[in-house]
């Protein structure tokens with residue numbers, strides 16, 4: 001019990017220290033824009049198919065389930081409204097972040113973890129350069145830039161998924177669907193989902209880098225680190241989502 | 256003054272003292288062999304010499320500067336002077352041999368890409384690795400990886416080189432290759448610390464030996480003393496009479 005508590009405190013302290021180092025080193029030259037762009041490609045473009053499938057499937061399932069449920073009460077016409085709002089406010093940001101915590105987080109941790117156990121991270125330091133600058137900052141920036149963009153794309157794809165099911169299975173007019181969506185979703189709705197994503201992105205990247213840099217003991221250590229990274233990011237996203245939703249909810253009331 | 260001067264270096268890991276009081280010096284141009292049993296902490300000492308590991312107490316003087324309390328940022332200047340050759344090369348496996356060698360030049364020199372290419376070709380020629388220039392590390396044998404690692408460490412002309420078991424696990428051909436390279440660098444006046452279990456090689460390249468045991472330098476002897484069987488504890492260690 002005591003050891004798991006110290007483990008938790010150590011990990012949490014590790015995140016804090018890494019975050020501080022990232023903040024400090026971001027202020028000092030040299031920065032490596034090329035590395036950020038490389039990572040944006042890895043994190044962003046390469047994740048597009050996954051994000052599209054996730055968002056599309058979510059939108060389709062929601063339209064179908066709500067359609068079946070609401071049809072009995074003649075509430076089919078509310079489907080565009082319900083689907084678009086839940087996609088934009090909640091489903092797209094959270095589901096995409098969870099999927100990316102798995103895909104991107106695991107990728108980053110296993111890559112950095114392998115570098116750590118084969119002394120490549122030590123070599124970066126020994127050659128007079130900083131692993132924070134060379135490895136961590138490009139990944140953090142790439143995630144914080146790419147994941148919100150991916151989520152925005154996911155919003156469209158999710159709503160489109162709902163439209164497909166609405167038209168084919170529920171007999172809704174696509175033009176009506178689009179009009180309803182446009183009437184319903186406000187900038188505030190969009191922002192309340194969108195604004196969560198840089199936070200989730202940061203959590204994914206810092207977690208993934210931390211567990212990679214602290215990997216020990218060969219290939220098995222890298223595997224363990226990867227598991228921890230994905231689990232920690234996913235839980236933080238799910239729990240953090242509640243608090244962020246609450247925060248934005250209060251904020252919207254106040255506006 | 257000695258170029259490396261370690262005074263009362265102590266280091267423990269999670270409460271277990273690995274080093275209690277390690278004291279030794281290395282003169283400019285000298286090659287000192289650091290020997291001792293497995294797990295005795297040779298790599299820890301070597302890593303501490305460029306601040307990869309922080310000491311708990313004691314002083315480490317490199318070229319007239321006390322480095323044990325320097326920040327990562329201030330260590331950059333030290334690391335330009337002191338190169339570290341990792342046990343398995345520690346090449347960046349996502350980069351070609353060319354990019355691995357270009358890395359220190361791109362970071363620490365204002366050279367243009369054409370000049371960098373020139374320098375790398377020269378270096379690879381000298382190391383007998385020119386055919387590997389566009390290969391990825393995974394396409395090279397272990398021996399070649401170690402030689403590329405050594406070539407990369409040499410790119411910006413360090414004054415001191417730290418070798419961590421450069422010949423471990425190599426066939427006789429590659430062992431001799433590494434030996435030749437170390438001797439050639441030594442002739443150029445580079446100072447070195449040589450951690451190894453490979454005594455035949457060590458006897459060929461080192462001028463002096465320090466035996467690490469029980470958290471301190473137990474004994475020192477010059478290579479002549481060892482060859483004339485006057486090496487004391489080091490002699491016994493080499494003969495396999497005392498373990499780590």
Ligand SMILES: Nc1ncnc2c1ncn2[C@@H]1O[C@H](COP(=O)(O)OP(=O)(O)OP(=O)(O)O)[C@@H](O)[C@H]1O
Nearest residue numbers: 268269273291292293294295296297298299300420
């Ligand atoms: N980062 C670390 N965390 C915990 N323990 C460590 C760490 N680095 C080294 N040690 C411990 O310190 C001791 C000395 O390790 P070191 O690698 O320096 O030995 P060595 O003399 O180089 O051995 P070998 O000849 O096998 O390479 C070992 O018992 C090792 O477990």
Ligand SMILES: [Mg+2]
Nearest residue numbers: 297298299419
């Ligand atoms: Mg060692």
